[in-house]
Amino acid sequence: MPCLEPDKNLSEEAKKVLKALSELKSATKTELAEKTSFDTPLISRKLRELAEKGAVKEENGKFVITDDGLEAVKKI
């Protein structure tokens, strides 16, 4: 069962990062920074927020969206 309720749980910046990641499939922090125009410290904080909520995970140095994350994107 998805644990995310995006409108209640995620900040606006986190939603933007999640949406960007869903479009890129997998990405580094730098690639996400380019895609969102956020700086890398903000990307790092938002990825941590998303990872704590189970929406993204790190694989081989890149970030990928989880099934819960994909469900959350549909509601953004």
Add this chain to the structure above:
Amino acid sequence: MLMVGKEVPDFETEAYFPEEGKSEKIKLSDYRGKWVVLCFYPADFTFVCPTEINAMARTYDELKKMGVEVISMSTDTVFSHKVWHETSELIKPVKFVMGADPTGKVSRLYEVYDEESGTAVRGRFIIDPDGILRAVEVLYPNVGRNVKELVRQIKAFQFVREHPDQVTPAGWEPGKKTFAPDMKIAGKVYTVWKPEE
């Protein structure tokens, strides 16, 4: 004392983001790729501290243009930072991240924690984009620091990072003379640099 030229210890702590009016956890390593000024001070709502934080706030736009991020840090909570930012005229211009270290964990890690007062002394750390410590300044709490000198030092470190064969002499400012340290000028530095240059 933390050694210049060595990687700084990472930390995670709660921080207040004045522009957003909210608190969030930060990790120092999130800032890799940027120059960072980590600036400890004794306490919110005190006397020299607001003058220093205000000076940093007035210089922040210049620092941002130089690719520098500022993290202030005290043993106050994020709630204290929030109210200080909202109520103090000198703190209202602050846009940079205000780190909170109520347990003293970060201050101890950076060896600026004063056990007797439970606060941090005035410690300022310049950290390069690779997380390497480039400069440290620690002052007793009754004297405030000079932001102009901070900016000058960062410009000098940025210059030598881009020109690794060069060194910057005393008081160097951009546009002034630099030189390459070479055995040929050992004992004869006056041949390549004069005090008035």
